[in-house]
Amino acid sequence: VRVALVGGTGNFGPPLARRLKEAGYEVVIGSRDAEKARAVAAELGVEGAENAEAVRGADLVVLTTKADATIETARQLREAIGRTPVLCVGSKLRFSPQGVLPSDDPVSLAERLQEVLDAPVVAGLHSLAAATLDDGQTPDEDVLVCGDDPEAKALVLELAEKLTDGHAIDCGPLAGSRALEAMTALIVNVNKRYRAHAGIRLTDVG
Numbered sequence: 700v701r702v703a704l705v706g707g708t709g710n711f712g713p714p715l716a717r718r719l720k721e722a723g724y725e726v727v728i729g730s731r732d733a734e735k736a737r738a739v740a741a742e743l744g745v746e747g748a749e750n751a752e753a754v755r756g757a758d759l760v761v762l763t764t765k766a767d768a769t770i771e772t773a774r775q776l777r778e779a780i781g782r783t784p785v786l787c788v789g790s791k792l793r794f795s796p797q798g799v800l801p802s803d804d805p806v807s808l809a810e811r812l813q814e815v816l817d818a819p820v821v822a823g824l825h826s827l828a829a830a831t832l833d834d835g836q837t838p839d840e841d842v843l844v845c846g847d848d849p850e851a852k853a854l855v856l857e858l859a860e861k862l863t864d865g866h867a868i869d870c871g872p873l874a875g876s877r878a879l880e881a882m883t884a885l886i887v888n889v890n891k892r893y894r895a896h897a898g899i900r901l902t903d904v905g
């Protein structure tokens with residue numbers, strides 16, 4: 700299975716790419732800059748290409764661009780992505796002196812993404828920190844996934860299962876991504892308050 704990480708050159712892309720490669724996935728790192736993609740990819744032992752090139756031929760596209768740039772990037776890649784399933788890991792957040800706040804948009808980033816893409820969008824992995832993926836041990840937490848398209852969601856759940864010692868949990872329709880994204884605000888506040896890389900565990904599942 701070939702997975703393209705659009706904007707996979709930042710904090711989250713490389714540790715995710717490493718884990719996916721270890722799990723047997725074929726990974727391609729995407730970037731706005733082909734040279735940058737190839738340099739980051741070379742360190743990981745995977746392929747690298749400009750974003751539009753990276754998504755062509757992929758079985759799954761993960762948008763690992765910084766959250767603010769996700770919708771615009773998706774608009775630009777709409778044709779190249781076509782109907783290939785897309786995983787949205789980003790959250791719309793607001794930053795205030797009191798702490799991180801959930802978005803005041805009633806609709807999630809993942810749902811906004813679904814409005815601009817022809818592909819089925821799945822939301823997930825929000826609570827899996829880059830630092831946790833990078834620390835050499837398999838994360839001991841659950842991975843929560845929402846989506847409306849059963850096949851796309853199954854593909855993401857299978858991938859998520861391989862990233863963690865916890866469960867990959869089907870949390871229902873894509874609209875549930877509003878809760879997942881809002882939860883990111885909580886986790887960022889917890890991480891700051893307790894100097895942690897907090898994850899999520901649902902009890903009595905699986």
Ligand SMILES: NC(=O)c1ccc[n+]([C@@H]2O[C@H](COP(=O)([O-])OP(=O)(O)OC[C@H]3O[C@@H](n4cnc5c(N)ncnc54)[C@H](OP(=O)(O)O)[C@@H]3O)[C@@H](O)[C@H]2O)c1
Nearest residue numbers: 706708709710711730731763764765766768789790828829
């Ligand atoms: N960091 C985490 O622990 C974590 C955990 C779970 C989910 N996430 C989510 O994962 C996503 C990536 O997070 P991150 O921390 O890796 O972000 P990041 O390092 O800030 O940015 C990732 C990549 O986004 C691309 N980018 C930046 N500005 C852009 C623009 N204006 N247009 C298009 N692309 C742009 C850059 O790639 P190029 O310059 O190479 O194009 C950059 O390397 C976010 O949506 C975040 O919410 C992060």
